[in-house]
Amino acid sequence: MQNRYGSPVLVSFGITRECDLKCPHCYSDSGERDSNELSTDEAKQVIDEVADLGAKVIILDGGEPTLREDLVELVAHANDSGVKPVMGSNGMSLTEDLITRLLSAGCGGIAISLDGADPQTHDNFRGLEGAWERTVEGAKNCAKLGMPFQIAPLMYRDNWMQLEDIVKKAKNLGANAVEVFDYVQAGRGRGRSEYELGTNERKQIIDQIIRWQSEGDIIYRVVALPQYWVQVEREVPEDEMLEKYTRSCCAAGTRFITILPNGDVIPCMVLQVKLGNVREDSLKDIWYDSPILETLRNRDLLKGRCGRCKYRISCAGARCKAFEKTGDMMAEDPTCWLPDEVVLAE
Amino acid sequence: MRTMEWESNVWEALKFSVTEMPVFVRKRALRKIIEASEGNARARKSDIVQGPDLVAAAREKVPESVQDMCFNALRDYGVQIQ
Numbered sequence: 001m002q003n004r005y006g007s008p009v010l011v012s013f014g015i016t017r018e019c020d021l022k023c024p025h026c027y028s029d030s031g032e033r034d035s036n037e038l039s040t041d042e043a044k045q046v047i048d049e050v051a052d053l054g055a056k057v058i059i060l061d062g063g064e065p066t067l068r069e070d071l072v073e074l075v076a077h078a079n080d081s082g083v084k085p086v087m088g089s090n091g092m093s094l095t096e097d098l099i100t101r102l103l104s105a106g107c108g109g110i111a112i113s114l115d116g117a118d119p120q121t122h123d124n125f126r127g128l129e130g131a132w133e134r135t136v137e138g139a140k141n142c143a144k145l146g147m148p149f150q151i152a153p154l155m156y157r158d159n160w161m162q163l164e165d166i167v168k169k170a171k172n173l174g175a176n177a178v179e180v181f182d183y184v185q186a187g188r189g190r191g192r193s194e195y196e197l198g199t200n201e202r203k204q205i206i207d208q209i210i211r212w213q214s215e216g217d218i219i220y221r222v223v224a225l226p227q228y229w230v231q232v233e234r235e236v237p238e239d240e241m242l243e244k245y246t247r248s249c250c251a252a253g254t255r256f257i258t259i260l261p262n263g264d265v266i267p268c269m270v271l272q273v274k275l276g277n278v279r280e281d282s283l284k285d286i287w288y289d290s291p292i293l294e295t296l297r298n299r300d301l302l303k304g305r306c307g308r309c310k311y312r313i314s315c316a317g318a319r320c321k322a323f324e325k326t327g328d329m330m331a332e333d334p335t336c337w338l339p340d341e342v343v344l345a346e
Numbered sequence: 347m348r349t350m351e352w353e354s355n356v357w358e359a360l361k362f363s364v365t366e367m368p369v370f371v372r373k374r375a376l377r378k379i380i381e382a383s384e385g386n387a388r389a390r391k392s393d394i395v396q397g398p399d400l401v402a403a404a405r406e407k408v409p410e411s412v413q414d415m416c417f418n419a420l421r422d423y424g425v426q427i428q
Contacts, residue, residue: 006415007414009415219369239347242361242364242372242376243372243373244369246365246366254418254422255415297422313358313423314358
């Protein structure tokens with residue numbers, strides 16, 4: 001028992017594929033509702049399994065979770081089951097009424113996707129005129145009613161230079177964190193390399209976030225860009241790192257697991273390797289016994305530069321990018337720019 | 347904050363797990379774990395903090411809600427969890 005891998009910290013549960021936006025990058029290829037979507041009873045059973053597994057937080061996302069009629073019921077069920085429910089949303093349907101009901105049901109916070117400091121950038125990418133205004137309104141409603149929220153921008157070719165302004169906007173709105181996602185070519189974004197950032201852009205984003213976190217009036221998290229943490233370890237004094245910075249290594253299958261609206265289980269929303277389906281397998285069996293997860297957790301099995309890297313545990317490379325590029329989730333991170341003399345173990 | 351020498355993988359494992367904790371609980375948790383780990387090392391008359399010292403400290407001082415997170419980090423760094 002003691003040698004068994006411990007519980008996940010976070011479980012992402014995509015409760016619907018339905019979405020009212022049309023983002024070209026969408027990792028979950030959302031749009032129409034899936035006819036095979038888990039029912040309310042099935043979703044509650046999944047939540048019970050997540051609680052039983054010992055996860056601390058369940059993220060109800062999608063698709064757009066606010067489009068599912070039983071959202072508040074599922075939030076309340078999670079809260080009653082002892083796993084803290086939070087949400088990932090495009091923010092457009094976060095009315096005062098819905099936020100009030102979510103707070104009463106025990107929702108602990110909402111991550112709101114905002115990809116531009118101005119309406120044009122956000123709306124162009126999200127595929128809906130007026131989306132930015134509605135998203136910002138949703139964030140304002142959260143702030144007004146005391147719902148904790150973070151702003152979660154996806155960084156891609158056309159908006160990365162707006163990050164500073166997006167952060168300013170997040171602070172002005174009253175967000176308690178900014179969670180920056182690097183674009184991954186998964187789902188509908190598969191093959192869309194024109195959106196992907198280059199090394200210089202990624203380096204600049206990381207440098208900015210390290211500097212801002214040092215100034216420290218808001219929490220920054222970084223997703224799908226684990227080189228951020230290598231840079232933190234190399235540049236930030238240890239005491240300051242321990243006090244202020246939030247680690248961002250690849251957590252797929254180690255701290256994190258994802259359940260899709262049809263019950264499929266994958267290591268992470270952007271590492272789309274099927275592990276099983278909750279209609280046929282128990283989540284506990286998948287988490288503890290999946291040979292795919294066993295491989296993923298063994299950093300000694302990483303290949304190429306990642307396998308020889310002295311940061312292979314604290315970074316691990318973006319397993320999603322390795323998988324999308326090569327079909328091998330243990331291959332080296334094809335986007336890592338850190339030079340050999342920095343990362344390769346002697 | 348440390349007053350003794352730590353085996354490097356044990357210290358790395360602690361850093362790894364602490365930086366995953368929410369920032370508002372970290373400072374206190376880190377201080378308590380370090381004190382307990384070093385106390386455990388001294389109790390066995392060692393000058394160096396080793397894996398079992400940290401594992402025992404984590405069991406006592408880390409809130410139950412983040413214990414698995416901490417133990418996973420220790421495993422990742424090759425520290426045996428007995």
